[in-house]
Amino acid sequence: MSIDTQALHKKAYEIRQRNLIMIYEAGGGHTGGDLSSADILAALYLNGVLNVDPKNPRTPDRDRFFMSKGHGSGLLYTTLAFAGFFPEEELATYMKPLARLNGHPNVHVPGVEANTGALGHGLPMAVGAALAAKMDGASWRAFVLTGDGELQEGSNWEAAMAAAQYQLDNLMLIVDRNRFQMVDRTERIIGLEPLADKWRAFGWSVREINGHDHAEIMQTLTAIPFEAGKPNCVIAYTHKGEGVSFIKDRAGWHHRVPTEEELSAALEELRGADR
């Protein structure tokens, strides 16, 4: 690990800790999926993958990021706060009445590009954004993170065809391939494999990575475009609940909130890995 990736690993574990506290205080949230995407979000926002300015979040030439797995709003907000888009203290208002930190991403929050969470809509939006950049001759890129279960939504595959048709090599889809959806493993509900081959067949350039390895994440996300004229797909193999042994790979933790005892045990584990 280089110095940079070590620092990023530490940040991702700090995000996980703050995120779990937020879910506990709110009495709601999506624990397993937040923990699985934390390393990817940390790389995007805290290590310069996305060209965004927290002090000027609407600057026209910014990269656009769509959190298509919008149930991960807690993770998105925590990362945006860590990146400086709004004060960390606001995280205490997550899911509180009249607060803007809603249970799914809300465009009124600085840094949030779109309201998402009805699964299957982030990729279509990102395709539109990437096409707009091409039509404007602009150099910004569109990134989107989907869940793997989310890919069972047919809208993704319509968007996939459009992206290839328009040669959107300024578009990057990252799939959080944690192999679980809400109640069970994806392959036991509507199987996705061979997932990489499906994207290739749809005309995309595909790379498969360990979604918890910061060196691999950084190398891959900064390599856009993988091939001129082709949209980019990163299948990031992750674990739902990564970082906490009693949450990891357990379907029951999709949206379970930790008890006080579970929270302190989880924080202790996360602090131990925070090196």
Ligand SMILES: Cc1ncc(C[n+]2csc(CCOP(=O)(O)OP(=O)(O)O)c2C)c(N)n1
């Ligand atoms: C259209 C739609 N259907 C159902 C839901 C309810 N829902 C929220 S999360 C989820 C499971 C998503 O699984 P996955 O995409 O694999 O996400 P992750 O494992 O990263 O949490 C479901 C069914 C939704 N938000 N939107």
Ligand SMILES: [Mg+2]
């Ligand atoms: Mg999943």
